[in-house]
Amino acid sequence: MWNIQDIKKKKKYVAERYKNCKDSNERDKLSYTLLGYTMMLENRGTRNYTFFRNFIDFITRGKYTLINDNITNKKYKFCIKQPMNESFYNFLIELCFNVFNTENVLNEPVNFKTIKNDFDKVKQVSRDFYKNLGDEEISSIGIKLLDKDELINSYSYQRSNRKNYYGMTHKDYVFNDAYLNVLINNNILDYTLLTHEIMHAIDFKMNPKLLNQIYPGFNEIPTYTIDYLTIDYLKSIGMNKNEVSLLARKKEDYIQSLAAFTLFRLRKQLEIPKLYDYKEQLSYEKIKYFLNPNVISDLLEIESAVIAYTLYCDIKETNSFDKLKSIIKDGLDPNKIPNFNKYGLSNELLLETSKKIGEYSRFDKKLIM
Numbered sequence: 001m002w003n004i005q006d007i008k009k010k011k012k013y014v015a016e017r018y019k020n021c022k023d024s025n026e027r028d029k030l031s032y033t034l035l036g037y038t039m040m041l042e043n044r045g046t047r048n049y050t051f052f053r054n055f056i057d058f059i060t061r062g063k064y065t066l067i068n069d070n071i072t073n074k075k076y077k078f079c080i081k082q083p084m085n086e087s088f089y090n091f092l093i094e095l096c097f098n099v100f101n102t103e104n105v106l107n108e109p110v111n112f113k114t115i116k117n118d119f120d121k122v123k124q125v126s127r128d129f130y131k132n133l134g135d136e137e138i139s140s141i142g143i144k145l146l147d148k149d150e151l152i153n154s155y156s157y158q159r160s161n162r163k164n165y166y167g168m169t170h171k172d173y174v175f176n177d178a179y180l181n182v183l184i185n186n187n188i189l190d191y192t193l194l195t196h197e198i199m200h201a202i203d204f205k206m207n208p209k210l211l212n213q214i215y216p217g218f219n220e221i222p223t224y225t226i227d228y229l230t231i232d233y234l235k236s237i238g239m240n241k242n243e244v245s246l247l248a249r250k251k252e253d254y255i256q257s258l259a260a261f262t263l264f265r266l267r268k269q270l271e272i273p274k275l276y277d278y279k280e281q282l283s284y285e286k287i288k289y290f291l292n293p294n295v296i297s298d299l300l301e302i303e304s305a306v307i308a309y310t311l312y313c314d315i316k317e318t319n320s321f322d323k324l325k326s327i328i329k330d331g332l333d334p335n336k337i338p339n340f341n342k343y344g345l346s347n348e349l350l351l352e353t354s355k356k357i358g359e360y361s362r363f364d365k366k367l368i369m
């Protein structure tokens, strides 16, 4: 569990340094770290603290959250302008359309079975997963992180403005640490949540990029890849087959739904009457006025998911994490149009893979009794 007193002490120290700092790079580092500490203290999930904040939200009709969110959103999201061009947008739209066109893996909402999870056991499974991953470098960083109890916080109460966050990794650029916060759901999801957040922390440890150097949308490539590998691992250690299978389907359903939602939003704005008229009608020319940061980040997230699936298939085939590690270590230049050619991930290959979303969990069908 996090050591709150220690975090408060560090926050005070960094705030003091920030006051006296003139160098702009250093100021960025300090301010992002401060922001991380603030978010950690706000969302630590204890009954007293989180409930109290939720109550202030309630009596101020959400104003408290609004003020807080304005500060954090400004810092956390869209810190950079994404350089794009027409052909890249057309590529993203085609990718999104391909995913949308794949056969749905879930046709109705299904929930995971509730099980009482002991967080120490969840941690142990995570540790074993990273130990058996097959890459010495990633394994050793992951295990070291999991052994540092003060970096990992699990909680049962959520801040009202954080309902969509099951997990969060906060980066400390001053002490070079990554702090994890994971919500205990008491179902099989707890296992993937922890390995996912640990991967965010490993990514940070391998290349501690500042928030304004991270390409929004692509920060999930390593974690989405790990999600697939975790599901495989849970299967291999004999976890409940139906639950593992549901996990796999939910994973693919998420990206299929995101593609459908993105197209639906654009269709609404374009007032295209029929769903399947999309392909002809959607091109950069048509949608350029509707490309707000939310749509762009959804399109990029779809690309990230396709990249992650491609990397997963590659790892299964070659047993090598080199491509994934190069992507992490190089970092994407936020001033350039994203291009993954150098890692063997050409746009053509990604377009091909985007048609295969859904295959992973269907392949898994034999698991369902």
Ligand SMILES: [Zn+2]
Pocket (backbone or CB within 6 Å): 196, 200, 220, 223
């Ligand atoms: Zn994530």
